[in-house]
Amino acid sequence: MNAPLKAVGSQGKVESKLEATMRDIGRAAREAARALALAPAAQKNRALAAMAKAIHGSAAAILAANREDLAEAKSAGATAAFLDRLTLDAARIEAMADGLDVIRKLKDPVGTVLASWRRPNGMRIERVRVPLGVVGVIYESRPNVTADAGALCLKAGNAAILRGGSDGFRSAGAIHAALTAGLVEAGLPAAAISLVPSRDRAAVGMMLAGLDGALDVIVPRGGKNLVARVQMEARVPVFAHLEGVCHVYVDGKAKLPMAKSIVLNAKMRRTGVCGAAETLLVDRAAAKMLKPLIAMLIEAGCEIRGDAAVRAVDSRVKPASEVDWSTEYLDAIITAGVVDGVDAAITHIERYGSHHTDAIVTEDKTAAEKFLREVDSAIVLHNASTQFADGGEFGFGAEIGIATGRLHARGPVGVEQLTSFKYRIRGSGQTRP
Amino acid sequence: MNAPLKAVGSQGKVESKLEATMRDIGRAAREAARALALAPAAQKNRALAAMAKAIHGSAAAILAANREDLAEAKSAGATAAFLDRLTLDAARIEAMADGLDVIRKLKDPVGTVLASWRRPNGMRIERVRVPLGVVGVIYESRPNVTADAGALCLKAGNAAILRGGSDGFRSAGAIHAALTAGLVEAGLPAAAISLVPSRDRAAVGMMLAGLDGALDVIVPRGGKNLVARVQMEARVPVFAHLEGVCHVYVDGKAKLPMAKSIVLNAKMRRTGVCGAAETLLVDRAAAKMLKPLIAMLIEAGCEIRGDAAVRAVDSRVKPASEVDWSTEYLDAIITAGVVDGVDAAITHIERYGSHHTDAIVTEDKTAAEKFLREVDSAIVLHNASTQFADGGEFGFGAEIGIATGRLHARGPVGVEQLTSFKYRIRGSGQTRP
Numbered sequence: 121m122n123a124p125l126k127a128v129g130s131q132g133k134v135e136s137k138l139e140a141t142m143r144d145i146g147r148a149a150r151e152a153a154r155a156l157a158l159a160p161a162a163q164k165n166r167a168l169a170a171m172a173k174a175i176h177g178s179a180a181a182i183l184a185a186n187r188e189d190l191a192e193a194k195s196a197g198a199t200a201a202f203l204d205r206l207t208l209d210a211a212r213i214e215a216m217a218d219g220l221d222v223i224r225k226l227k228d229p230v231g232t233v234l235a236s237w238r239r240p241n242g243m244r245i246e247r248v249r250v251p252l253g254v255v256g257v258i259y260e261s262r263p264n265v266t267a268d269a270g271a272l273c274l275k276a277g278n279a280a281i282l283r284g285g286s287d288g289f290r291s292a293g294a295i296h297a298a299l300t301a302g303l304v305e306a307g308l309p310a311a312a313i314s315l316v317p318s319r320d321r322a323a324v325g326m327m328l329a330g331l332d333g334a335l336d337v338i339v340p341r342g343g344k345n346l347v348a349r350v351q352m353e354a355r356v357p358v359f360a361h362l363e364g365v366c367h368v369y370v371d372g373k374a375k376l377p378m379a380k381s382i383v384l385n386a387k388m389r390r391t392g393v394c395g396a397a398e399t400l401l402v403d404r405a406a407a408k409m410l411k412p413l414i415a416m417l418i419e420a421g422c423e424i425r426g427d428a429a430v431r432a433v434d435s436r437v438k439p440a441s442e443v444d445w446s447t448e449y450l451d452a453i454i455t456a457g458v459v460d461g462v463d464a465a466i467t468h469i470e471r472y473g474s475h476h477t478d479a480i481v482t483e484d485k486t487a488a489e490k491f492l493r494e495v496d497s498a499i500v501l502h503n504a505s506t507q508f509a510d511g512g513e514f515g516f517g518a519e520i521g522i523a524t525g526r527l528h529a530r531g532p533v534g535v536e537q538l539t540s541f542k543y544r545i546r547g548s549g550q551t552r553p
Numbered sequence: 554m555n556a557p558l559k560a561v562g563s564q565g566k567v568e569s570k571l572e573a574t575m576r577d578i579g580r581a582a583r584e585a586a587r588a589l590a591l592a593p594a595a596q597k598n599r600a601l602a603a604m605a606k607a608i609h610g611s612a613a614a615i616l617a618a619n620r621e622d623l624a625e626a627k628s629a630g631a632t633a634a635f636l637d638r639l640t641l642d643a644a645r646i647e648a649m650a651d652g653l654d655v656i657r658k659l660k661d662p663v664g665t666v667l668a669s670w671r672r673p674n675g676m677r678i679e680r681v682r683v684p685l686g687v688v689g690v691i692y693e694s695r696p697n698v699t700a701d702a703g704a705l706c707l708k709a710g711n712a713a714i715l716r717g718g719s720d721g722f723r724s725a726g727a728i729h730a731a732l733t734a735g736l737v738e739a740g741l742p743a744a745a746i747s748l749v750p751s752r753d754r755a756a757v758g759m760m761l762a763g764l765d766g767a768l769d770v771i772v773p774r775g776g777k778n779l780v781a782r783v784q785m786e787a788r789v790p791v792f793a794h795l796e797g798v799c800h801v802y803v804d805g806k807a808k809l810p811m812a813k814s815i816v817l818n819a820k821m822r823r824t825g826v827c828g829a830a831e832t833l834l835v836d837r838a839a840a841k842m843l844k845p846l847i848a849m850l851i852e853a854g855c856e857i858r859g860d861a862a863v864r865a866v867d868s869r870v871k872p873a874s875e876v877d878w879s880t881e882y883l884d885a886i887i888t889a890g891v892v893d894g895v896d897a898a899i900t901h902i903e904r905y906g907s908h909h910t911d912a913i914v915t916e917d918k919t920a921a922e923k924f925l926r927e928v929d930s931a932i933v934l935h936n937a938s939t940q941f942a943d944g945g946e947f948g949f950g951a952e953i954g955i956a957t958g959r960l961h962a963r964g965p966v967g968v969e970q971l972t973s974f975k976y977r978i979r980g981s982g983q984t985r986p
Contacts, residue, residue, distance in 0.1 A: 504980030547937030
């Protein structure tokens with residue numbers, strides 16, 4: 121190969137081959153974003169349909185690439201859980217294509233008039249949704265994120281630069297080839313969805329630095345280590361998901377059957393999701409409910425770490441340490457304590473929680489409204505399970521993740537949260553006095 | 554004084570006195586933010602009224618403090634423009650108090666239901682405005698920002714940590730004392746609006762690091778150097794204002810009197826504001842209008858830097874360099890060029906502009922709608938001056954600045970942009986399948 125390994129960039133500094141590649145990807149994405157921002161909904165939908173078809177048509181190639189990734193990961197000694205996340209099969213490919221169809225059927229958010237008003241001087245001002253621009257997505261082993269994230273960005277009119285985990289490099293590449301085919305078929309630029317063509321981790325650092333201004337936002341999809349690195353290093357805004365230390369508070373005015381059903385679902389339906397309950401708080405006035413709630417959880421296979429009051433009702437309860445109250449177990453473990461009413465529950469949640477998702481179970485409207493108003497979490501629920509913390513369950517159709525920050529996006533990040541807005545002003549010659 | 558200069562903080566690391574002070578301010582602000590988030594509109598408005606009254610009542614003390622600041626700045630050789638920004642007088646104090654009244658009369662954004670829908674399982678989901686939390690404002694010489702920024706944050710239910718320029722340290726302190734009196738009179742925590750009690754620039758660095766998570770967002774108010782430092786160093790989100798390279802495009806279908814009036818206003822009403830036009834683009838089809846537009850600007854005292862076509866109509870036009878096309882002069886200078894219709898104007902603006910504010914003058918609806926749709930700027934106007942880029946002119950009542958980013962806030966940052974949202978879900982026992 122004659123290509124030089126080093127080239128002199130426009131700034132006169134010596135640029136590595138990867139730097140040059142990433143810079144080109146950034147520029148091409150920025151250019152594609154402009155075309156996407158103006159692309160009609162029908163054209164984006166044609167691309168999404170073609171992408172789904174191409175995923176089906178490339179199933180053999182995707183599975184072959186995935187087998188190579190799996191073989192390498194196995195020989196490197198990956199855990200069973202890791203291999204499961206990495207594995208694709210016919211059903212998962214089907215689900216990926218179905219996901220594209222779901223996104224295609226969503227309402228196009230671009231161009232929606234969010235507000236409109238007339239000024240005393242006669243000017244009409246409109247706030248209109250526009251795409252964010254270029255979204256960087258940094259993810260780990262699940263290859264399907266390639267399709268999900270790319271398609272969601274496309275629907276919102278954004279270009280996407282995807283950087284998948286190096287273990288799923290070949291799988292992501294095969295999926296990305298199908299997405300590209302769909303884009304091209306619909307007449308959209310291939311650079312609308314780019315996949316970083318390198319396993320070199322330095323590419324992540326370059327994305328976090330913003331690719332010379334080409335990236336508008338970065339979405340990390342993965343474990344706490346990845347998210348923490350992205351938050352620490354990113355020079356561009358991040359839609360990050362930190363912890364979900366979610367609470368269920370069972371009020372004195374709760375009905376036991378509903379409390380049991382919500383607590384069991386919130387903790388045990390899936391213990392590894394961010395909306396899983398990690399702490400159970402029971403009102404002292406609900407003392408009668410405490411024993412059956414604890415027994416139910418233990419019988420469902422959940423370990424309980426309790427305060428003295430909880431330990432007093434069941435000898436199988438282990439003592440809770442101070443750290444337990446703010447721990448996201450993501451496992452069949454729950455911290456449980458008794459509090460004095462809704463005010464004490466709110467105080468506890470504000471002190472130990474992570475402002476993600478918290479629920480109250482009660483028949484008392486006043487206590488419920490107080491909880492909904494005063495708990496400062498992205499999602500607060502009355503008489504419903506914390507496991508509804510999910511874009512699909514909100515009716516968003518699809519989500520790129522759940523944001524725990526307070527700016528721009530909070531909670532599930534769906535297609536609307538992947539947009540910005542601009543002001544359109546129509547006048548008749550107005551000048552400012 | 555017996556207080557130790559160094560103390561050992563909770564992390565075991567030796568903490569300077571300033572670090573301890575800033576940490577305490579951060580903690581107190583975080584606690585105050587919780588009280589403010591739940592404070593009724595009437596209480597916040599009582600505080601704003603009391604603050605305005607206290608500003609009036611403290612006028613003598615504020616002016617005395619300001620005289621000390623001015624004397625120091627003069628002896629340090631400050632420029633006349635700098636001294637003007639720093640100077641307070643009876644009229645400016647009056648304007649500051651009036652500004653608080655304007656903010657008091659704004660609608661309280663907290664609690665507004667932004668969206669509400671029912672899920673097939675019967676759950677009702679609401680998206681509700683809540684405060685952002687704690688806003689850090691870093692500003693320079695104008696002491697009135699102390700009142701404006703503190704009051705706007707308060708109205709949106711946020712605690713504010715203000716760090717004024719060291720030149721206006723005493724003036725800001727006297728204004729802050731009045732704000733504190735108003736807060737306390739209304740029963741709100743004094744820490745709702747904190748002023749950093751130190752001229753040490755290290756305090757800015759601590760704020761940019763986020764004060765141990767106490768700051769949710771930072772708003773820099775000042776010149777390009779300040780904003781650039783904040784953007785470079787901040788570890789928390791920033792509502793920053795970079796450049797306003799604003800364009801007026803005069804289309805072939807414009808009427809000359811309106812074009813003249815808008816161009817003159819956009820450039821010359823005030824040349825130092827971010828919405829001032831920096832580039833004039835004239836359609837080749839509007840060749841007849843070019844000469845009178847250029848002559849008008851020159852006669853109004855504006856220097857013109859033009860391309861060959863513009864230089865050809867008036868010998869007083871200087872040649873424009875490549876850099877001129879993307880320069881924010883903030884002065885009586887404009888770059889002027891001839892383009893081939895609205896498409897070329899849009900291409901030019903996308904290439905050289907800063908996505909701030911751009912206007913088209915035309916009677917052609919199609920061209921106008923194309924411009925409004927395709928120019929990717931925070932504010933796009935048809936037949937109105939770019940100098941309307943201002944929260945007051947939008948009807949926001951007050952603004953903390955104009956944001957040039959695309960996330961969360963874009964354009965004028967008023968009381969609504971200083972809020973976040975949360976999801977409130979009301980169920981009847983729903984669990985997730």
